[in-house]
Amino acid sequence: MKKIIFPAIIICTAFWNGYSQNTAMGEKIFKTTCSPCHHIGKGKLVGPDLSGVTYRRTEKWLGSFIRSSQTMIKNNDAAAVKLFNEFNKLVMPDQNLSDTQIKDILAYIKANSPAPAIKTQAPSAPKEKQTTNVAKSAPPPVIEWVHAEHQIKAIRSAEGIDPKSLNADIWKNAPAKKIPVAAQKVAYPNLHKATVDEITVKTVYRENQLAFLIEWNDSSKNTEVDADKFCDQLAVQLPVDVNDIPNYMMGNQGGKVHIVHWKAIWQEDCEKGFRDVLDLHPNMWVDVYPGLESYLDRSKRIYSQDIHAELIVETSAFGTMPGTYSKNPMSLIKRKVPVEEANAEGFGTLATQETQSASGWGEWREGKWRVCIIIPVNTGNIFKASFKDKTKVAFAVWDGGNQNIGGRKHYTQWADLFIEK
Numbered sequence: 001m002k003k004i005i006f007p008a009i010i011i012c013t014a015f016w017n018g019y020s021q022n023t024a025m026g027e028k029i030f031k032t033t034c035s036p037c038h039h040i041g042k043g044k045l046v047g048p049d050l051s052g053v054t055y056r057r058t059e060k061w062l063g064s065f066i067r068s069s070q071t072m073i074k075n076n077d078a079a080a081v082k083l084f085n086e087f088n089k090l091v092m093p094d095q096n097l098s099d100t101q102i103k104d105i106l107a108y109i110k111a112n113s114p115a116p117a118i119k120t121q122a123p124s125a126p127k128e129k130q131t132t133n134v135a136k137s138a139p140p141p142v143i144e145w146v147h148a149e150h151q152i153k154a155i156r157s158a159e160g161i162d163p164k165s166l167n168a169d170i171w172k173n174a175p176a177k178k179i180p181v182a183a184q185k186v187a188y189p190n191l192h193k194a195t196v197d198e199i200t201v202k203t204v205y206r207e208n209q210l211a212f213l214i215e216w217n218d219s220s221k222n223t224e225v226d227a228d229k230f231c232d233q234l235a236v237q238l239p240v241d242v243n244d245i246p247n248y249m250m251g252n253q254g255g256k257v258h259i260v261h262w263k264a265i266w267q268e269d270c271e272k273g274f275r276d277v278l279d280l281h282p283n284m285w286v287d288v289y290p291g292l293e294s295y296l297d298r299s300k301r302i303y304s305q306d307i308h309a310e311l312i313v314e315t316s317a318f319g320t321m322p323g324t325y326s327k328n329p330m331s332l333i334k335r336k337v338p339v340e341e342a343n344a345e346g347f348g349t350l351a352t353q354e355t356q357s358a359s360g361w362g363e364w365r366e367g368k369w370r371v372c373i374i375i376p377v378n379t380g381n382i383f384k385a386s387f388k389d390k391t392k393v394a395f396a397v398w399d400g401g402n403q404n405i406g407g408r409k410h411y412t413q414w415a416d417l418f419i420e421k
């Protein structure tokens with residue numbers, strides 16, 4: 001008798017001690033893949049709170065929904081359609097996960113949900129109109145989603161890379177990789193229609209520098225920003241910690257991404273010098289910036305078109321041009337690089353980095369942008385990406401002429417990036 005009871009107890013404890021191996025695996029996947037959109041027990045985020053979902057739905061329904069909610073919606077699964085409408089038709093992206101991975105995630109959700117009132121028996125799931133064998137019988141889902149099957153190879157360069165030399169020989173030797181981009185439809189503000197379908201990427205690695213030359217078609221050059229105008233933009237994203245790849249959509253809590261963001265308006269600032277409201281609206285009346293008056297001879301007043309960075313040293317300028325006075329990289333008057341270096345840990349957390357050491361340059365010609373971005377990597381700075389011979393990279397493109405701004409953009413999932421041996 002004893003012989004049988006003893007192992008039985010071990011099995012029971014292994015099963016019931018809350019955090020089994022599976023739950024821990026599930027937690028890891030949940031935190032990187034699901035947590036940008038779902039809380040468990042803290043309320044609605046982009047998607048519904050998943051607390052107790054394993055008691056509300058059958059495992060089969062959950063498996064099908066997580067793999068491809070859009071397939072279920074197209075097949076008129078009543079519960080899926082209802083949820084989709086409740087969440088303003090936000091598309092939950094298809095998740096390419098194995099049965100085991102889905103089981104692990106569900107175990108983690110269950111371990112973090114309060115048990116239902118009757119503990120002895122899980123209540124049966126609501127009687128949804130189940131579509132049988134969804135995965136096999138359904139036509140392939142027609143959703144715009146880019147899978148991370150792309151591989152980019154970076155060649156090595158012994159010499160420094162000049163961001164302005166877009167026609168340098170080094171770029172001729174780097175292999176070109178075409179990567180499709182999709183309209184961002186997951187988080188608001190979202191983009192309804194993609195106007196860019198792909199980008200062509202070339203990559204060169206040099207000690208502490210990862211350089212990209214990216215090209216895409218854009219029939220209009222948009223370099224101005226006004227109340228109803230937006231400029232063309234491009235961003236490259238790398239995981240900060242290559243051993244813990246965060247979500248490809250701006251990272252996740254505890255999973256930082258390093259972003260370098262090129263903006264056509266800044267490109268124009270670099271080429272043409274400081275432009276002010278008067279350049280956009282020549283007939284508008286702009287008065288003086290009072291904080292600057294006392295700096296020079298009082299007989300001469302300084303108008304906005306005469307502003308130079310050197311003038312913004314008076315503490316009184318803090319009142320009128322606080323950003324410029326405190327040297328905020330967003331408010332520079334003499335802009336030298338058209339890129340901003342930032343970090344994010346999930347939607348809505350984008351923050352400018354204190355140390356700006358990225359560079360870049362862009363050129364629009366005959367319906368095409370060509371933009372070089374050089375990212376400082378492996379520098380020991382904890383806000384910047386580090387890796388050895390491989391990492392991941394993702395991209396975003398904004399078509400200013402089609403009102404792209406913020407989340408209204410085109411994006412890619414992670415692609416694998418390999419550095420030449």
Ligand code: HEC
Pocket residue numbers: 030033034035036037038046047048049050053057062065066069083084085087088089090091092093095105186
């Ligand atoms: C980019 C946002 C996003 C991500 C990432 C995401 N979801 Fe969702 N999820 C949603 C939205 C939005 C809904 C609501 C249904 C809809 O709009 O289609 C949803 C619905 C669900 C539901 C149905 C909930 C219910 O009450 O029945 C489950 C289960 C679910 N998601 C699980 C997951 C899991 C597991 C992951 C990670 C593997 C994940 N989701 C990743 C956005 C997301």
